[in-house]
Amino acid sequence: MNDPLDILDVDALLTDDERDVRDLVRRVADERVRPHVAGWYERGSMPVRELAAEFGKLGLLGMHLTGYGCAGASAVAYGLACTELEAADSGVRSLVSVQGSLAMYAIWRYGSAEQKDRWLPGMAAGELLGCFGLTEPDHGSDPATMATRARRDGDGWVLTGGKMWITNAPVADVAVIWARGDEGVLGFAVPTDTPGFSAREVTGKMSLRASATGEITLDEVRLPDAARLPEALGLKAPLSCLTEARFGIIWGALGAARDCLSVARDYALSREQFGRPIAGFQLTQAKLADMVVELQKGQLLAFHLGRRKDAGQLRPEQVSFGKLNNVREAIAIARQCRTILGANGISAEYPVMRHANNLESVLTYEGTSEIHQLVLGQKLTGLDAFGG
Ligand SMILES: Cc1cc2nc3c(=O)[nH]c(=O)nc-3n(C[C@H](O)[C@H](O)[C@H](O)COP(=O)(O)OP(=O)(O)OC[C@H]3O[C@@H](n4cnc5c(N)ncnc54)[C@H](O)[C@@H]3O)c2cc1C
Numbered sequence: 001m002n003d004p005l006d007i008l009d010v011d012a013l014l015t016d017d018e019r020d021v022r023d024l025v026r027r028v029a030d031e032r033v034r035p036h037v038a039g040w041y042e043r044g045s046m047p048v049r050e051l052a053a054e055f056g057k058l059g060l061l062g063m064h065l066t067g068y069g070c071a072g073a074s075a076v077a078y079g080l081a082c083t084e085l086e087a088a089d090s091g092v093r094s095l096v097s098v099q100g101s102l103a104m105y106a107i108w109r110y111g112s113a114e115q116k117d118r119w120l121p122g123m124a125a126g127e128l129l130g131c132f133g134l135t136e137p138d139h140g141s142d143p144a145t146m147a148t149r150a151r152r153d154g155d156g157w158v159l160t161g162g163k164m165w166i167t168n169a170p171v172a173d174v175a176v177i178w179a180r181g182d183e184g185v186l187g188f189a190v191p192t193d194t195p196g197f198s199a200r201e202v203t204g205k206m207s208l209r210a211s212a213t214g215e216i217t218l219d220e221v222r223l224p225d226a227a228r229l230p231e232a233l234g235l236k237a238p239l240s241c242l243t244e245a246r247f248g249i250i251w252g253a254l255g256a257a258r259d260c261l262s263v264a265r266d267y268a269l270s271r272e273q274f275g276r277p278i279a280g281f282q283l284t285q286a287k288l289a290d291m292v293v294e295l296q297k298g299q300l301l302a303f304h305l306g307r308r309k310d311a312g313q314l315r316p317e318q319v320s321f322g323k324l325n326n327v328r329e330a331i332a333i334a335r336q337c338r339t340i341l342g343a344n345g346i347s348a349e350y351p352v353m354r355h356a357n358n359l360e361s362v363l364t365y366e367g368t369s370e371i372h373q374l375v376l377g378q379k380l381t382g383l384d385a386f387g388g
Helices: 016-043 048-057 075-088 090-110 113-125 236-270 282-310 316-340 342-346 352-364 369-381
Strands: 130-133 149-153 156-167 174-181 184-191 197-201 213-223
Touching: 016 048, 016 075, 016 090, 016 352, 048 090, 048 113, 075 090, 075 236, 075 282, 090 113, 090 130, 090 156, 090 174, 090 184, 090 236, 090 352, 130 156, 130 213, 156 174, 156 184, 174 213, 174 236, 184 213, 184 236, 236 282, 236 316, 236 352, 282 316, 316 342, 316 352, 316 369, 342 352
Parallel strands: 130 174, 149 174
Antiparallel strands: 149 156, 156 213, 174 184, 197 213
């Protein structure tokens, strides 16, 4: 199949297995998500459990983890799955990212054997849902200043505080909660039916509407010591989970961009003004050309970082590089495609404005562009500019 958006033959860099994963996830996204997602977006709700169960059957949850029913796929295969899911909608990819790369990864990497046995198989199957609570109402980019506290209580712990903007929180069975104890930042796998734990849905979102986002309140939540993630001590634990999830975003954002570009190209070929298809105007072609250049540069970058990850050599600043570039370019592509569709560009009949709006969240979560610029700036200069 000759893909007009693959001028560089990036497809040729994939193995047959990787191509199979991509094709499978593309088909599932096309059949199960694409026909319904505009409605979910408009209503601000989606069948999270149903989708999770289906994604679980396909091995997409915790896909790159090993054991406990996880697929043990390569990083590149996982990235390709993220691309195809986000080509349908960023909210659907967020569901998979948060489940696999944040909640499951945290338990898989920092949990006890009992915690892994208790949560991971059900989460991999999509029968149990997880969320990851780091951000707070007053502490976003600077989680080191978090106000949520973990206090020792006999053999156990008491959590007090709150988390904000937590994907999957309203539907989760287990919440990975990060809190400050006397020893530093600690992580807990909190069953969401624990007394004192509550999650309310964040409403009024203009972005990522096909995604359940919640505000968590922790009102003297009493937990046994067995709920604490024993290997997690210090902020580097949640930050390492974010590095995992950012990797998926590097690939996912390009799915949204690719979908916009594909729609805009088709539209430009069929829409006539001044007696000819608008695709025949030089200014439209300049837009399309610039966009395919950025899309494919982003794909090559994602692919390079994926191969580094599979070789066990990916560094956090390289992930920052990828997230900064690919999300920034994806949102620029979505906005530019919007112009090509004219008035139809703002209609829910086309996915372009939905993708553009979704990418506003993707630009902000998992470290804003500014934070990733600061990571790279520090690497380049040796100077920490986070404080000003
Ligand atoms: C839809 C959605 C889902 C989310 N899901 C989750 C989730 O599942 N779990 C979770 O823990 N969090 C989640 N988040 C939260 C997200 O990670 C935070 O919004 C993000 O870290 C930014 O924090 P903030 O919104 O408080 O912005 P702030 O930190 O207040 O930043 C505001 C602005 O100031 C800039 N800024 C901040 N510090 C600096 C600096 N030192 N130098 C220059 N500029 C700076 C930022 O770049 C930004 O432009 C989600 C957010 C959204 C929108």
